[in-house]
Amino acid sequence: MSDTAEQELRELVEERVAVVRAKDPAPLAARQAQDIVTFDVLPPLHSRGSEAVEEKTRNWFDSYAGDIGYEVHDLHVAAGEDVGFCSFLYHVSGTLVGGGEVDMWVRATLGCRRRDGRWIITHDHESVPFDPASGRALIDLAP
Amino acid sequence: MSDTAEQELRELVEERVAVVRAKDPAPLAARQAQDIVTFDVLPPLHSRGSEAVEEKTRNWFDSYAGDIGYEVHDLHVAAGEDVGFCSFLYHVSGTLVGGGEVDMWVRATLGCRRRDGRWIITHDHESVPFDPASGRALIDLAP
Numbered sequence: 001m002s003d004t005a006e007q008e009l010r011e012l013v014e015e016r017v018a019v020v021r022a023k024d025p026a027p028l029a030a031r032q033a034q035d036i037v038t039f040d041v042l043p044p045l046h047s048r049g050s051e052a053v054e055e056k057t058r059n060w061f062d063s064y065a066g067d068i069g070y071e072v073h074d075l076h077v078a079a080g081e082d083v084g085f086c087s088f089l090y091h092v093s094g095t096l097v098g099g100g101e102v103d104m105w106v107r108a109t110l111g112c113r114r115r116d117g118r119w120i121i122t123h124d125h126e127s128v129p130f131d132p133a134s135g136r137a138l139i140d141l142a143p
Numbered sequence: 144m145s146d147t148a149e150q151e152l153r154e155l156v157e158e159r160v161a162v163v164r165a166k167d168p169a170p171l172a173a174r175q176a177q178d179i180v181t182f183d184v185l186p187p188l189h190s191r192g193s194e195a196v197e198e199k200t201r202n203w204f205d206s207y208a209g210d211i212g213y214e215v216h217d218l219h220v221a222a223g224e225d226v227g228f229c230s231f232l233y234h235v236s237g238t239l240v241g242g243g244e245v246d247m248w249v250r251a252t253l254g255c256r257r258r259d260g261r262w263i264i265t266h267d268h269e270s271v272p273f274d275p276a277s278g279r280a281l282i283d284l285a286p
Contacts, residue, residue: 037219037230039250043272045284046217046232046250074189076180078256078265080223085254087180087266089189107182107189109252109268111228113221122221123230125252127270129186130280137273137280141188 005079005119009086009112012119013072020070023061029054032121033113039125041106053124062097069093073143082114089143104128104139148222148262152229152255155262156215163213166204172197175264176256182268184249196267205240212236216286225257232286247271247282 012031019027032050039046040056047053061068075088086109093103111123130137155174162170175193182189183199190196204211218231229252236246254266273280 037217039230039252039270040272042275043281043284045248045272045281045286074180076266078226078254080226083221083223083226083228085226085228085266087182087254087268105188107268107270109182109254109266111221111230111252111254123219123228123252125230125250125268125270127182127250127268128273129183129188130271130273130282132185135280135282136278138186138188139273139278141186143188 002079002081005081005084005114006077008119009077009079009084009110010075012112012121013075013077013086013088013110017070017072020068023064023068025054025057025061028057031119032124033115036121037123039127041126041128064094064102065097065099066095079112084112084119086110086112105142145222145224148224148227148257149220151262152220152222152227152253153218155255155264156218156220156229156231156253160213160215163211166207166211168197168200168204171200174262175267176258179264180266182270184269184271207245208238208240208242210237222255227255227262229253229255248285 032053034050036050037048071091073089077086088108090106107127109125110121112119113122128137128139177193179193180191214234216232220229231251233249250270252268253264255262256265271280271282
């Protein structure tokens with residue numbers, strides 16, 4: 001365990017919040033490993049590689065008419081010298097281009113490695129649970 | 144990065160597969176940190192503590208009339224000396240007590256720490272994606 005490394009991963013999450021609010025895909029992409037393994041809220045089941053992530057990020061930002069609300073809660077971080085992970089809940093909100101309102105809590109886990117002295121995300125898992133009785137995704141759960 | 148630690152985490156996943164197939168909750172519980180943070184396929188949004196996990200595991204095992212099929216694919220492991228994480232897909236299958244058939248692919252991420260020389264799971268995130276058009280969880284996606 002390394003307190004310094006844990007602080008660096010907290011800063012990585014803070015950077016993510018700032019960058020989503022600014023709708024700027026470039027710093028997000030710079031934090032992603034080229035061989036990132038992604039399990040996203042939306043399909044596909046899994047994807048590999050940062051190109052897929054960049055395109056999804058751009059589409060995500062473009063789908064909002066204005067600002068994206070993005071608040072992180074319940075952040076837990078574990079980090080050694082070169083490997084670490086973070087888990088948190090985020091509250092995403094805003095108005096879509098099509099007019100719909102988003103107001104949703106999502107669970108997120110980031111797997112990170114330090115490469116060439118810099119922490120990057122090699123794994124990103126984001127999801128909501130589902131109700132087995134109805135088969136519906138539970139997008140209205142709050143912590 | 145530590146090759147030995149990575150191998151130990153691969154063995155932790157192998158143990159998990161064996162234990163689920165044997166429907167034995169005790170070794171699973173022994174691998175879980177008391178303060179584990181869980182983001183499960185089913186509600187709630189998140190939970191903390193191994194008691195909640197033990198009860199869920201028992202209920203999960205009891206819900207199957209016979210064996211549980213549990214196959215791990217696309218395992219990726221990153222580990223330093225004391226902190227690591229694994230991501231994989233698992234295919235779960237079997238017949239429920241109520242008669243229904245389960246045949247589903249799930250994404251899983253385990254966050255791990257070595258405590259007192261032994262790797263334990265401090266974070267467990269499992270999910271399926273959902274279709275934003277229908278609002279339905281996508282339990283029939285295959286890799």
